[in-house]
Each structure stands twice: as structure tokens, then as C-alpha cells.
Amino acid sequence: MxxxxxxxxxxxxxxxxxxxxxxxxxxxxxxxxxxxxxxxxxxxxxxxxxxxxxxxxxxxxxxxxxxxxxxxxxxxxxxxxxxxxxxxxxxxxxxxxxxxxxxxxxxxxxxxxxxxxxxxxxxxxxxxxxxxxxxxxxxxxxxxxxxxxxxxxxxxxxxxxxxxxxxxxxxxxxxxxxxxxxxxxxxxxxxxxxxxxxxxxxxxxxxxxxxxxxxxxxxxxxxxxxxxxxxxxxxxxxxxxxxxxxxxxxxxxxxxxxxxxxxxxxxxxxxxxxxxxxxxxxxxxxxxxxxxxxxxxxxxxxxxxxxxxxxxxxxxxYTNLAPASAVKHVIGTAEAANFYDETMTVTGKVVSVSVRPTITIISLDKPAPGNAFTAVIFDANTALFGDLSKLTNQNVELNGSISEYHKRPEMILETPNQIKVLPAK
Ligand SMILES: [Zn+2]
CATH class of the missing domain: 1.10.575.10 (P1 Nuclease)
Structure with missing residues (x-):
């Protein structure tokens, strides 16, 4: 972190x-x-x-x-x-x-x-x-x-x-x-x-x-x-x-x-x-x-x-800690900042996929610089994911640990099974 x-x-x-x-x-x-x-x-x-x-x-x-x-x-x-x-x-x-x-x-x-x-x-x-x-x-x-x-x-x-x-x-x-x-x-x-x-x-x-x-x-x-x-x-x-x-x-x-x-x-x-x-x-x-x-x-x-x-x-x-099974694991991008260090499923719409030489940045729900949520794929893993630009405008579920970067929530993706494309509404 x-x-x-x-x-x-x-x-x-x-x-x-x-x-x-x-x-x-x-x-x-x-x-x-x-x-x-x-x-x-x-x-x-x-x-x-x-x-x-x-x-x-x-x-x-x-x-x-x-x-x-x-x-x-x-x-x-x-x-x-x-x-x-x-x-x-x-x-x-x-x-x-x-x-x-x-x-x-x-x-x-x-x-x-x-x-x-x-x-x-x-x-x-x-x-x-x-x-x-x-x-x-x-x-x-x-x-x-x-x-x-x-x-x-x-x-x-x-x-x-x-x-x-x-x-x-x-x-x-x-x-x-x-x-x-x-x-x-x-x-x-x-x-x-x-x-x-x-x-x-x-x-x-x-x-x-x-x-x-x-x-x-x-x-x-x-x-x-x-x-x-x-x-x-x-x-x-x-x-x-x-x-x-x-x-x-x-x-x-x-x-x-x-x-x-x-x-x-x-x-x-x-x-x-x-x-x-x-x-x-x-x-x-x-x-x-x-x-x-x-x-x-x-x-x-x-x-x-x-x-x-x-x-x-x-x-x-007030006191009953929810059993792990009952805890909400699927959240929207607006809630992500409440779950730092936790493995969660974040849902949202991909608004941009920016492929740069060393990093690929996927923005959910709001474009940069005001991104609601960012998924990041580092160079070493990019080849595993194929053509990420296809995700643009799709609703997706991203599964992984939420971390804090420059005061905003992000998720580092290492394998393609962390991304699930949801059927169009
Ligand atoms: Zn004070």
C-alpha cells in the first residue's frame, strides 16, 4: 500500500x-x-x-x-x-x-x-x-x-x-x-x-x-x-x-x-x-x-x-459482527474507499482503457482525473489479458484487493479471471 x-x-x-x-x-x-x-x-x-x-x-x-x-x-x-x-x-x-x-x-x-x-x-x-x-x-x-x-x-x-x-x-x-x-x-x-x-x-x-x-x-x-x-x-x-x-x-x-x-x-x-x-x-x-x-x-x-x-x-x-458469509462482497465504485485492504468485487462501467508503455489503466464510472475507481495492470501481466480496449463501455465486475493510491481506491489486476463482463442491461 x-x-x-x-x-x-x-x-x-x-x-x-x-x-x-x-x-x-x-x-x-x-x-x-x-x-x-x-x-x-x-x-x-x-x-x-x-x-x-x-x-x-x-x-x-x-x-x-x-x-x-x-x-x-x-x-x-x-x-x-x-x-x-x-x-x-x-x-x-x-x-x-x-x-x-x-x-x-x-x-x-x-x-x-x-x-x-x-x-x-x-x-x-x-x-x-x-x-x-x-x-x-x-x-x-x-x-x-x-x-x-x-x-x-x-x-x-x-x-x-x-x-x-x-x-x-x-x-x-x-x-x-x-x-x-x-x-x-x-x-x-x-x-x-x-x-x-x-x-x-x-x-x-x-x-x-x-x-x-x-x-x-x-x-x-x-x-x-x-x-x-x-x-x-x-x-x-x-x-x-x-x-x-x-x-x-x-x-x-x-x-x-x-x-x-x-x-x-x-x-x-x-x-x-x-x-x-x-x-x-x-x-x-x-x-x-x-x-x-x-x-x-x-x-x-x-x-x-x-x-x-x-x-x-x-x-x-450493533454488536453482531456479520458472519463472513453474510458480509457484502459486491459493491459499487462509490463504496470502494470503505474497503481498503479487503478482497471485494467491484462493479461499474468501464469509461476508458488507457494503454501506456508500462501500465494499463482502466477507469470505472467516471473518466480521469476524477476517476471513481481505477484498475491497474502492470506491463509484466498485460499480455495475459488480450485486447483490453474491448472493455470500453461494458459493465464489469472486478475481483481483487482494494488499495489506496493518491487517496483513491484502485485494484491491481494480475490475471484475466479477475475481470467478468456483465451482460448489457
Ligand atoms: Zn480537536
């Missing part, structure tokens, strides 16, 4: 699932949501879904789900809910709180003496407190509770991104660097020779992946849980309040994010200096550990604030 590494590549919308440039990126929030949700008892899972039923987007999330042997409806909904506060950010929505996503503790090298945030009633700590309060009150408006649960899932994630808990002040940034948003670094090696820098904040946001694919991020969550069991994370018992968590993040921002004040950056993308070797690798290790902490803490928060609701059980439709 070919994917770009940094979040700058991930800001373009993709069908049903929205990408976002804010905070961990949608990929990171989904990992943390999945990690948290899988820790919960069946009763608590039922309560989470019950509360989310009040959320204004619940029906749309439910509709967007495709039965899948690896990811049940309940988990899918919680993963979608994790991104909603970013999706409505700066939209003017009644639930939009653009400043709840961070806390700007000023940090000043070289001493980095602690200073409080200047906006204690409009930051991530305040947002979490508001969410806790709404969830504790079983008589609160169901829509508000749904929205605030979505915020809780999101904000616990945000505050574990170290650069969400600081703003660097120095001679270059007398008004602060807004959590690394105004400082550019170049994360590529000299050999890669990319000159344009990226925002330090954006680099951190992208460390937990850049895909909007729920299944990929679900698998990532399972992997992180296995790598970081609760007992491997002593902070879980040492630091138990949101304020503690924000201070952990602040420390990590200073040490790993800004290298104790020694990080070289620039105010312009064009002049961004290269990061030291291993910077990104170390940062990713920190991000993954933070994601694990966030997942467990999110589960603990939910347990604490929802525990006194009525016990219930989830309806079968």
Missing part, C-alpha cells in the same frame, strides 16, 4: 469519511476512540451507544456503516463520533467550541518554568469538565449529552497530542507559536531532497496515520493495545486527572517536541531546516504511547461518568 506519511497529504476530503487537518488528524482520533471503546464492558458499550443516539449525526453514521467481519456498528459509530468536534470546528454550529481542543500553557526556554494558561474557561480542560458534567446528568437534554460524549472522546485524544498543551514563547515568537502551528520544520532526509517544510504541529498530528479508513485504524488500535497493556503504563495510576494529563503532554512537548529548546525551525515553509535524524521516529514512539494512555483514560472516564445510567444491553445489530 502506498500512502503518504504526513498529515499535509491528508487534508483532502474522501467520500463519506471526512479528513481533517486539525488535531491528531482523523486517523489518530479514530485509533484512540477504538482503543477506549474496546476496554468497556458490554453494559457500558450499550450506554455509550444509547447516549450517542441523541447525537445530531447518529443516523448518518449508522447509514454510512457497511457490515464488516472486523468492525461492528457500535465501534464504527464511536470512531465517527471521535472526529465530529473537528468536523464542525469553526463552522458556527451551536456545539462548535474551537478553543476547547487545546490548552496553551506558555513555555519559555531555557528554564521552561510553569505558567498557567490565560484562558481557563475556554480550553481543553474546561471542555472536558463540561462534557463530564453533561454526561453525569442523566436528565440533561439527550442531544447535548450525545454531543458532549463525542467531545469527551475527541478531547481526551487532543490533550494527549503533546503540542496541544503548550505555546512556545521566545524572541521569534513573542506572541507564542500556537502549539507549533507557526514553526516549520523539514521532516525529510537530505536524500529525499524535499525543500518545503511542514508545520511542526501538523507533523505531530499525522504521527498516528493519515488514513480515514476505520478498519485500518481499528487494527492499529488492537496492535497498540497489545503493545501497551495497562500494566506497562505506570502513569495510569500516577496521573489520574485531566490537569495531570495536560502537564504530561506539556513535558513531552518540551522534551521531544522542542528538544528542550534546541529544535531548529523557521517561520516560513521555504526556509525550514531539516529535523535531526530520528526525530520523527522518536516522536512517533511517543505518539503511540500517548494514544495508548488516551485510550485507557477515555475508557476510565466513560466508566466513571456513565456508570450510574440504567444498565442495558446493546441491540444485536
Amino acid at each position: 502506498r500512502r503518504c506519511i504526513f498529515t499535509v497529504c491528508a487534508v483532502i476530503g474522501l467520500g463519506l469519511v471526512q479528513h481533517n487537518a486539525f488535531a491528531w488528524g482523523s486517523a489518530g482520533h479514530m485509533v484512540i476512540a477504538a482503543e477506549g471503546f474496546r476496554q468497556l464492558s458490554p453494559e457500558l458499550k450499550a450506554q455509550v451507544i444509547d447516549v450517542l443516539k441523541g447525537h445530531p449525526e447518529f443516523a448518518d453514521w449508522k447509514k454510512a456503516y457497511h457490515p464488516n467481519p472486523n468492525l461492528d456498528l457500535a465501534t464504527y459509530i464511536v470512531m465517527r463520533a471521535s472526529n465530529w468536534p473537528d468536523e464542525i470546528r469553526n463552522s458556527g454550529d451551536i456545539y462548535d467550541h474551537p478553543n476547547w481542543h487545546f490548552v496553551d500553557y506558555p513555555i519559555r526556554p531555557p528554564a521552561f518554568t510553569f505558567e498557567p494558561d490565560a484562558s481557563p474557561t475556554n480550553n481543553v480542560l474546561y471542555g472536558i469538565a463540561q462534557a463530564e458534567q453533561a454526561l453525569s446528568d442523566t436528565n440533561a437534554n439527550p442531544e447535548l449529552r450525545g454531543a458532549m460524549l463525542s467531545y469527551l472522546v475527541h478531547l481526551v485524544g487532543d490533550m494527549h497530542q503533546p503540542l496541544h498543551c503548550e505555546s512556545l514563547f521566545n524572541d521569534t515568537y513573542p506572541k507564542g507559536d500556537r502549539g507549533g502551528n507557526d514553526i516549520y520544520v523539514n521532516p525529510t532526509t537530505a536524500a529525499q531532497n524535499r525543500q518545503q517544510g511542514v508545520r511542526l504541529h501538523g507533523l505531530w498530528d499525522g504521527l498516528l496515520g493519515s488514513t480515514a479508513d476505520t478498519q485500518t485504524q481499528w487494527k492499529y488500535a488492537v496492535k497498540l493495545d497489545a503493545r501497551f497493556p495497562r500494566k506497562a503504563l505506570p502513569e495510569l495510576t500516577q496521573h489520574t486527572t485531566p490537569v495531570d494529563w495536560s502537564l504530561e503532554s506539556r513535558e513531552l512537548a518540551i522534551k521531544v517536541g522542542y528538544l528542550d529548546g534546541k529544535l531548529q525551525g523557521s517561520t516560513s515553509a521555504d526556509a525550514a531546516p531539516r529535523l535531526p535524524e530520528n526525530y520523527t521516529k522518536t516522536a512517533k514512539a511517543v505518539a503511540e504511547r500517548q494514544a495508548a494512555l488516551a485510550g485507557y483514560r477515555l475508557a476510565d472516564e466513560i466508566e466513571h461518568y456513565l456508570k450510574f445510567s440504567q444498565p442495558a444491553l446493546l441491540a444485536a445489530e
